[in-house]
Amino acid sequence: MRGILKLAFKLLVNDKAKFTALLFGITFAVFLMMFVTSMLIGVLNHASATVINIGSTMWVMDPAVQTVANSVGIPDYLLDAVRSMQGVKYAVPLYSGGGLVKLPDGTYQSVNVIGLDDTSLVGRPELIEGKIKDIYAESAFVAVHDAEYAKLQNPKIGSQLELNDHRAVIVGIARVTTSGLYGTPTLYTTYERAVQFLPNPRYTITYVLVEPKSAADVRKIKQQVAALGYLALTKEEFMQRTADFFIYQTGGGTNMLIMTTISFIVGLSISGQTFYTFILENLERFGALKAIGTKSRDLVGMILFQATFTAFTGYGLGVGLSSLLIWLARLRLPSYAAMVTYANLALGFAMVVVIAAISSYVGIRRVLQIEPFDIFRG
Amino acid sequence: MPNVAINAKGLVKWFGEGDAKTSALKDVELETYFGEMVYIVGPSGSGKTTLLSVLSGILKPNSGSVLVENVDIWSLSADDLADFRLNKIGFVFQDFHLFPRLNTAENVAIPLILKKKDWDESIHEASNYLEIVGLKGRAELPPVKLSGGEQQRVAIARAMVSKPDILIMDEPTASLDGDTGNAILNFVHKNILNADRCIVVVTHDSRIYEFATRILHMEDGRLTGIEKSTA
Numbered sequence: 001m002r003g004i005l006k007l008a009f010k011l012l013v014n015d016k017a018k019f020t021a022l023l024f025g026i027t028f029a030v031f032l033m034m035f036v037t038s039m040l041i042g043v044l045n046h047a048s049a050t051v052i053n054i055g056s057t058m059w060v061m062d063p064a065v066q067t068v069a070n071s072v073g074i075p076d077y078l079l080d081a082v083r084s085m086q087g088v089k090y091a092v093p094l095y096s097g098g099g100l101v102k103l104p105d106g107t108y109q110s111v112n113v114i115g116l117d118d119t120s121l122v123g124r125p126e127l128i129e130g131k132i133k134d135i136y137a138e139s140a141f142v143a144v145h146d147a148e149y150a151k152l153q154n155p156k157i158g159s160q161l162e163l164n165d166h167r168a169v170i171v172g173i174a175r176v177t178t179s180g181l182y183g184t185p186t187l188y189t190t191y192e193r194a195v196q197f198l199p200n201p202r203y204t205i206t207y208v209l210v211e212p213k214s215a216a217d218v219r220k221i222k223q224q225v226a227a228l229g230y231l232a233l234t235k236e237e238f239m240q241r242t243a244d245f246f247i248y249q250t251g252g253g254t255n256m257l258i259m260t261t262i263s264f265i266v267g268l269s270i271s272g273q274t275f276y277t278f279i280l281e282n283l284e285r286f287g288a289l290k291a292i293g294t295k296s297r298d299l300v301g302m303i304l305f306q307a308t309f310t311a312f313t314g315y316g317l318g319v320g321l322s323s324l325l326i327w328l329a330r331l332r333l334p335s336y337a338a339m340v341t342y343a344n345l346a347l348g349f350a351m352v353v354v355i356a357a358i359s360s361y362v363g364i365r366r367v368l369q370i371e372p373f374d375i376f377r378g
Numbered sequence: 379m380p381n382v383a384i385n386a387k388g389l390v391k392w393f394g395e396g397d398a399k400t401s402a403l404k405d406v407e408l409e410t411y412f413g414e415m416v417y418i419v420g421p422s423g424s425g426k427t428t429l430l431s432v433l434s435g436i437l438k439p440n441s442g443s444v445l446v447e448n449v450d451i452w453s454l455s456a457d458d459l460a461d462f463r464l465n466k467i468g469f470v471f472q473d474f475h476l477f478p479r480l481n482t483a484e485n486v487a488i489p490l491i492l493k494k495k496d497w498d499e500s501i502h503e504a505s506n507y508l509e510i511v512g513l514k515g516r517a518e519l520p521p522v523k524l525s526g527g528e529q530q531r532v533a534i535a536r537a538m539v540s541k542p543d544i545l546i547m548d549e550p551t552a553s554l555d556g557d558t559g560n561a562i563l564n565f566v567h568k569n570i571l572n573a574d575r576c577i578v579v580v581t582h583d584s585r586i587y588e589f590a591t592r593i594l595h596m597e598d599g600r601l602t603g604i605e606k607s608t609a
Contacts, residue, residue: 003491003500007484014479288475291436293464294492295457373428373437375471 008302009309011282018281021274022310023317026355029267030318030348033260037344038326040247040256042337046181047246048239050096050114053176054123056209058221059238060091063231066249067242069182071096073203078230082208085224087217092117093205095194098184102162103153111152111163112186115194122209125188130157130172135190142172144186146179147335163187166197179335264351271314272359275307279363283370291372303363311356315349382445383544383576384410384433389442391428402428403439404599412543415567415577415589420596426580427548429596433578434546435463447543464492468537472549474529476521482508482532483517489540507535510569527558534562538570545570547579556585563589 013019045052050068051059060082062072082091095115100108116123116135124132125144134140141163143155155161159170168187180186189197195204210232212218218234225232233241247253279286286299322340329336391403402425410416418426431437433444435451444451451462463469468489476485486504491497505517511531513524521529530550537545547566551559563579567589571577579590587593595603 003494003497006497007480007488007491010484011477011479282477284473284475285477288469288471289488289492290460291463291469291471292489292492293460293462293467295460298492371437373431375475 004298004302005305008305011285011302012278012306012309015278018274018278019310022271022278023314025267025270025274026311026314026352027317027321028270029263029355030315030352031321032263032266033351034319034322034340034344034348035325035338036256036259036263037347038322038338038340040253041341041344042339043181043252044239044243044246045178045339046335046337048242049176049178049180050112051235051238051242052178053125054094054114054209056094056123056211056235058210058212058218058232058234060208060210060225060230060232061206061238063229065231065241066245068096068238069180070245071206073201074205074208074230075203076205078228079205079208081228082210082221082225085221087212087214087220087224089211089213090120090122091208091210092120092122093191094123094207094209095191095198095204096206097194097198099163099187099198101152101168101187104160105153109151110184112180112182112184113163113194113198114186114188115191116188117209118190118192121190122211125174125176127172127174132172134171135188137169137171139167139169140171140189140193141168142174142188143170144176144188145173146176146186147333148179148183148185151183152185163197164199168197181337183335260347264355267351268355268358271310271355272362275310275359276362276366278306279303279366283366284375286367287370287372287375290370291375296368299367300364303360303367307356307360307363311352311359315352319345319348381412382409383412383447384408384578385445385448386433387443387445389429389432389439389444391425391432391437391439401599403432403442406442406599406601408433408594408601410576410578412576413571413573414591415571415579417579417581417587417590417593418596418601419581419584419587419593420602422582424596425599426596430546430548430578430580434467434469434544435459464489465540466543468540468542468545470530470533470537470545470547470550472552474521474533474553476529476532476536478520478522481518481520482513482524485521485532486535486539488536493540504535504539507539508532510538511535511565525558526554527562530554530558530562531565534566534570543575545575545577547577547581549581549583550579551581551583551586559583559586 048068062074064072079091079093082088097113099111099113101111102108135142143152155170157170161168210221212221222232326338386408389403389406392399392401394400406429418429420426432439438452446466454462483501483504486507487500490500490503508517511534513528513531521532563586592604594601
């Protein structure tokens with residue numbers, strides 16, 4: 001470490017009260033912001049669970065669909081129409097709907113039922129018990145072993161449930177990438193069985209899953225589907241559509257964005273104010289350094305280093321603290337909807353960079369204004 | 379004939395504009411020499427501190443020139459002037475201006491650190507200077523644990539550690555009792571002053587006049603006379 005930076009470091013950390021206040025301000029702001037955005041990202045991720053778990057490249061749906069859970073049936077002819085479109089490698093139907101299961105003890109539990117294309121089983125989950133071919137057996141269902149699994153009273157292979165007055169037999173236990181948002185267990189079966197077991201409106205296909213021949217065909221497929229009055233979205237676009245609904249239509253996302261802004265303002269206020277006080281208290285000494293022969297750029301370097309060091313240390317502590325709390329929460333609630341991602345890490349980092357930049361700008365301005373002559377005048 | 383350390387000519391400095399304009403230096407001419415300890419004395423507001431600041435490259439005069447070892451310091455760029463102060467001049471401020479969050483050795487080492495010298499080497503050298511000023515064993519203490527006289531010695535050590543040709547002392551006894559002030563100036567006179575160094579002291583304190591080579595009297599922005607000369 002260059003001597004001048006070590007000098008700046010010692011001036012900063014040896015003032016323990018100020019340094020602690022600075023760290024506290026930034027840590028608290030980062031913690032708050034990370035926590036709030038992690039919650040938002042977690043909720044949005046869980047809201048798109050079906051899209052993530054099925055994993056299809058493209059989804060064809062009714063334009064009224066706002067989230068993957070808010071399904072609207074589409075006519076059977078659309079499946080044939082999509083299959084005949086240019087650029088489509090294959091297209092299969094998907095059923096996604098809700099049902100009520102009667103458990104062995106006589107209680108009822110609502111479930112999410114996914115009906116996969118009978119021929120291809122496109123979008124099937126990864127089995128951890130059982131064999132996938134058993135899904136073709138009579139009344140066969142695969143239960144997803146996620147955070148909600150216990151609500152089905154932990155069924156084993158061979159366990160029987162009652163779904164809408166039909167006998168349902170568990171033939172496999174699967175795992176998926178993401179649990180759903182609404183706290184309901186998920187059962188997978190074939191499309192035909194899902195339609196057979198559950199009460200249906202006029203149209204039974206919920207989505208048509210499409211695999212384009214190449215990435216370049218995506219645009220072409222979207223245009224052809226749109227010409228029929230329907231909507232084709234890529235997996236990412238569908239997730240974004242679901243996220244937009246939660247952010248802008250429910251108020252939840254807006255509230256979290258407001259909380260994030262407040263955490264930024266709180267962090268900036270505490271850190272900026274404390275750093276400015278730190279500079280003011282050391283102003284005469286900075287003036288003395290100037291008189292002795294410190295160049296302005298060295299003083300600027302010292303202040304930037306102090307602000308940056310504090311900001312990054314606070315960032316690390318804030319990220320660590322929020323991650324620890326999320327981890328502790330997950331120990332109690334496995335489906336706890338909070339996720340630390342590169343996006344909110346980057347957002348938190350950008351926030352501390354702005355806090356460091358504003359704090360140091362104010363400090364630098366003050367230090368550069370001081371005249372060494374003032375030190376002589378006392 | 380001793381070598382000229384500082385040659386100042388026609389120094390004029392004023393503050394403010396219009397009705398608020400105050401003249402601090404009025405056509406001041408001054409020469410100081412290596413090997414001498416020059417005192418600038420006079421009443422408050424006479425311009426002593428302004429003169430000291432102009433001579434040491436801290437405050438730019440409105441007109442006039444200051445030659446230090448034949449270099450016109452006010453023609454230097456800001457960076458060169460900072461380097462000049464760092465390499466040629468040692469400052470002892472009235473209130474010491476020591477860093478309370480650094481220990482004594484670190485305070486003394488500051489000029490060496492600013493010269494980009496290695497940290498450990500700087501601290502080692504600073505500790506040697508603390509020994510010279512009689513503060514052996516105090517290197518690890520923070521300045522607040524030292525007495526006023528000891529803090530003044532730390533300030534002197536800091537001013538001397540970069541081996542400057544010119545030492546500037548602003549009211550060096552103002553924060554000290556009579557005996558301590560006397561002892562400090564006696565120390566400076568005996569141990570710091572030498573044939574290759576010029577010391578300029580601004581003071582009100584007549585009890586330390588005995589250590590001066592020359593005492594220049596200043597009043598109303600002008601050097602009005604020499605009160606004592608042993609040169």
